[in-house]
Amino acid sequence: MTFEQLLILAILLVTVALFLWGRFRHDIVALIALLTCVVVGLVNPENAFSGFGHPAVITVACVLILSRGLQNAGAVDALTRIALPNNAGRMLSMLALMGLGALLSGFMNNVGAMALLMPVAIHVAKRLELTAGQILMPLAFGTILGGMTTLVGTPPNIIVSGFRAEAGLGSFSMFDFTPIGLAVALICILFIVLIGWRLVPARKQSGIEGFESGAYITEVRVEKDSKADGMRLSEIETALIDVDAQIIGIVQKEVKIIAAHASRRIYENDILMLEAEAESLTDALSILGLTLEESVKQVPSEQKQTTPDTNSKQSDEQPVEQDNSRTGEVSLMELAVLPSSMLAGRSASDISLRTRYGINLLALSREGARSMKRLRSIGIQSGDLLLMQGAPESIAEFAADNGCVPLAERELRIPDNVKIWQASLIMLFAIAGAAFGILPAAVSFAIGVLASMVVKTVPLRQVYEAIDWPVIVLLAALIPVAGAMETTGAADLIARFLLESVAQGNAVIGLALILIVTMFLSDLMNNAATAAVMCPIAIGVATTLGVSPDSFLMAVAIGASCAFLTPIGHQNNTLILGPGGFRFGDYWQLGIALEIIVVAISLPMLLIFWPL
Missing domain, CATH: 3.30.70.1450 (Regulator of K+ conductance, C-terminal domain)
Incomplete structure (x- = not known):
């Protein structure tokens, strides 16, 4: 093992550790890795920021903008009203909602699709007298699965296609991912609708008016004539027992006191830090005559600090x-x-x-x-x-x-039929240009963005707002780092280790290993980062075995998209954590079943559609 290989592997290990720690945002971690590689000489300074011009990065940014055009026009709302039955039972409603989420995610950003359908899902949960989480988790997983079906459905697919092009094999086409991705999505969605939804923890009983959101922490002020003025803390806590609220701290004369003694007296203008369910806040305020601190008319402290002219x-x-x-x-x-x-x-x-x-x-x-x-x-x-x-x-x-x-119920936007047709046709032509090889994907979608700006399906002020910049920076920073793994031979070194110690030269076992390792990493860190790290290793494994890398790259694409075990593996899992009332460990019951199904379905299909 050379010094350069040791160096890049050390950087990679620290990068993965920082991803798992979660103290810093993913794009910051990626920039740290990139700049470290530049400083130690593993990446040429002239090429340090070449990732920002990489076709995969451009394509991801353009797809996000075109997705915003579909949202602005009301196309998704119109499709929702057509596709979702109003009075159907649980099975049909869940199937329609997950199917719609998967369909949208195949052609637009899957986080955007999830965000658009969340209020609909909560409404469906109320109508069916289920917990919000029992609908939100299936919807989140459905949108993740739908992203596997096309080139533009999820960033990992675009990244994998870019690595294939750099290996001299050309890019994957728009629907190269569809046979395996569609089969996996259909079977997993059917499993969730028929059986899997029962594995979702019910954090609130049926018949709720709303959803489990967890306890709120808020601040209330003791006003003049408040019942709490002069009471001991123990007396206040006794008064709040029936409404399931508790005092977790107090602020007296700008001094914060946590776990104050029960005998401490509370006076006018003291602030109580109150923990209570959303529906209990009103009762807690009325019982003691308290006032929400942020409702008190006052000058914010940050403004007092910026200027003396209050x-x-x-x-x-x-x-x-x-x-x-x-x-x-x-x-x-x-x-x-x-x-x-x-x-x-x-x-x-x-x-x-x-x-x-x-x-x-x-x-x-x-x-x-x-x-x-x-x-x-x-x-x-x-x-x-x-x-x-x-x-x-x-x-x-x-x-x-x-x-x-x-998260409250909302009226759907009134669709603009002209804008719907414009946004839909722009997306359709951009997809067609890439699918039929008329133009490279990055160019085809960039032309679509330009058209959207001309016809104003995406207003100019929203063009840059529509882009998920942390993801763009993450991809652009990790692409040169992945290149350093290849140039130093570290990717081949890892590939040989995996083959000799685990797969023992068996190509099918090696393929399964790449799929499972990628899936495991994707559960713990950003899926785009996982794809960027695993692609060089997958190519190295295929080269060592003397087989086509296509099946191994496809295994990376599938594994990177199947993050079902944790709330941090995919943005959609994070999004439902609060509204569903979930805890960190609530995902694995349904998630492990889905990941077993994914491996069982995708492995034989990889061998059929992308033979070794």
Whole structure:
């Protein structure tokens, strides 16, 4: 083993460890790996950022933009109303919903498809008297499976196609993934509809009005004449027993106290950190005469710090408060934070909600974790639920700008028939151009983006908003790192180790090994990153065995798309964590069954359609 091979393997191991740790965002980890390779001489500085011009990266960005065009036009809403039966039973409703999710995911970003169908899924769950999670998890898995069926259905397919082209074998075509991907998707969806849905943990009993969101942590102020003024903490907790709420901390004179003594007295202007279910908040407030802290008219602390002219800031905020009170359109709405949201890592103070949108963050729910920080300083994460207060249009604007999904029932957008046809035809022609080899996929979809901008199915201001930039940076950074694995011979070294120690020279066992290892890694880290890491190894295994790499690359594509065991393996799994009331370990019961089915179906089909 050469020094360069040791170096790239060490970098790769640290990169995977950072992915699994989850302390830093995936794109930051990828940039760390890339720049480390440049500094130690494994990647030529002139080629360090060549990944940003890679066809796979361009194609992913263009598909995201074209997907936004379909959403803007109302094409998905129109298709939803046609495809989903209103009064069907559980089996037909679930089959139609998962089928629609899989169909959409084959031709648009699967996270976008999931976000669009989430409110529909929650409505279906209410109608069928199931928990929201029993519909959301099947839908999430259905959209993941649907992405396997086409070249543009999911980033791993595009990445795999790019590695095939770099190996001198040409790119995979649009529907090369369809025979195996469609078979796997159909059988897995049928399994979920008939049997698998019973493996989804029911976190709330049937007949609910809403969904299990976990306990909210919010802050309430003791106002003048409040019943809590002068009470001991033990007396307050006794009063809250019946509404299933508890005090987890207090703030007195700007001093935060966690686990305060039960005999401590609470006074006017003290702040209580309250943990309660969403439906219990109202009861808790009324029993003790408390007021939500964010509803108290005051100047946000972040504004006080930026300028001493607090009177000016108050006048800036006053029109927003007056507008809301004049129209009377003040509502509460729960929002789920998308994996691609730019809110990740930011707090309410960082966002300046009142100044920018005239809305308040009243509470935050994060399943499986409790933060002892002040509400305004808690860093928001993907999958969090936010309880927002304000004018409906202001909350909707905030959700659209910051990558959040409203979970309350909503009216479907009124479709614009002209825009629907324009957006659909643009997508169709872009797909056809790539599928029939008329143009490279990146060029074909880039022309589609240009057409969308001309006819304004995607307004110019939304073009860059539609792109999931962390994923783009992740791909662009890892492509040169994967290239270093090949040039140093590290990929061949790993391939030989796997063949000699496990597969023992058997090509079929080697194929199964690549599929299972890829699937395992995809459950633990980003699927695009998994594909970028495993493609050089798959090509190395095929080269060592003297067989065609096509079946091994297809195995990587399938394995990278089948992340069903954890909430972190795929963005759609993360998205349903809060709304479904799930815990980290709730995915594996259904997920392990699906992954066994995937291996059992895809291995023989790989040997049939892509013989060794």
